[in-house]
Amino acid sequence: MTVQWREYAEQMALLARNLLAQESVQATLDEIATSAVRLVEGCDAAGILAVRKGRAVTLAACGDMVHESDRLQAEYGEGPCFDLARRKDGERVYRIADMREPQPTWQRFAAAARTLGVGSMTGVLLYTENDDFGALNLYGRRPGAFSKDIETAGWLLASHAAVALDSARTIDQLEHAMETRHAIGEAIGILRERHKLSEDDAFDVLRRISQHHNVKLRDVAQRVRTDRTDPA
The missing domain is CATH 3.30.450.40 (GAF domain)
Incomplete structure (x- = not known):
């Protein structure tokens, strides 16, 4: 060489x-x-x-x-x-x-x-x-x-x-997945506290809204976290 x-x-x-x-x-x-x-x-x-x-x-x-x-x-x-x-x-x-x-x-x-x-x-x-x-x-x-x-x-x-x-x-994909998981977990916690839901029922609320409005689940969760509003 x-x-x-x-x-x-x-x-x-x-x-x-x-x-x-x-x-x-x-x-x-x-x-x-x-x-x-x-x-x-x-x-x-x-x-x-x-x-x-x-x-x-x-x-x-x-x-x-x-x-x-x-x-x-x-x-x-x-x-x-x-x-x-x-x-x-x-x-x-x-x-x-x-x-x-x-x-x-x-x-x-x-x-x-x-x-x-x-x-x-x-x-x-x-x-x-x-x-x-x-x-x-x-x-x-x-x-x-x-x-x-x-x-x-x-x-x-x-x-x-x-x-x-x-x-x-x-x-980047792993970090994105972790951020998504964290956002969904926090949104579930907010819904459980606000509406006295079980963890499964709170997740089902997010999932149904995501499907009905054709919006990514992470975006629905982020809306709940940011605005602290009812996702419905």
Whole structure:
């Protein structure tokens, strides 16, 4: 292993700890994009793009050109980030060494990207065994900013990022579930005290209101806690 790769591996270890220390899923996404610009040589901007129900969604961005690039790909329905995020052709990585060269697959996007000042691009899918989180896309202003080694470097970064995202989402879901449980428990206590109900009957009141009004049970419980009003 060369000194350069050893230093990069050390940076990846620090990145992994930093990502796991973030307080939310969005903070983790933002830190991934920021870290890509900081750690990857030649990277002037970075973003994470996902495709939700056929629509391109920018999950995080570091650099002005990211939002505009994502917007163009959504408008044209083509582009390397867009295709990678929706797993077209099963690809997990792409690299455009020189945006000035013909790009038959993405002609309209390539022409527009050049006007944005994009000289080269590369991207890696953020995925774990069970989930895809979107594509991590790196932008260089000069052609040739990313060498062949970027595929390995990007894969290492994306692997750490995907694991951190999976962990952040799991923690977020657990915290949400705990908050929901706490809100419902407190609302049940309020109804029991106010109407002299059993625990089961108080919960049944919340459940029936939730179903009748097509409102989430947690929201009904939160209304009881906040307003201290009769949910009926």
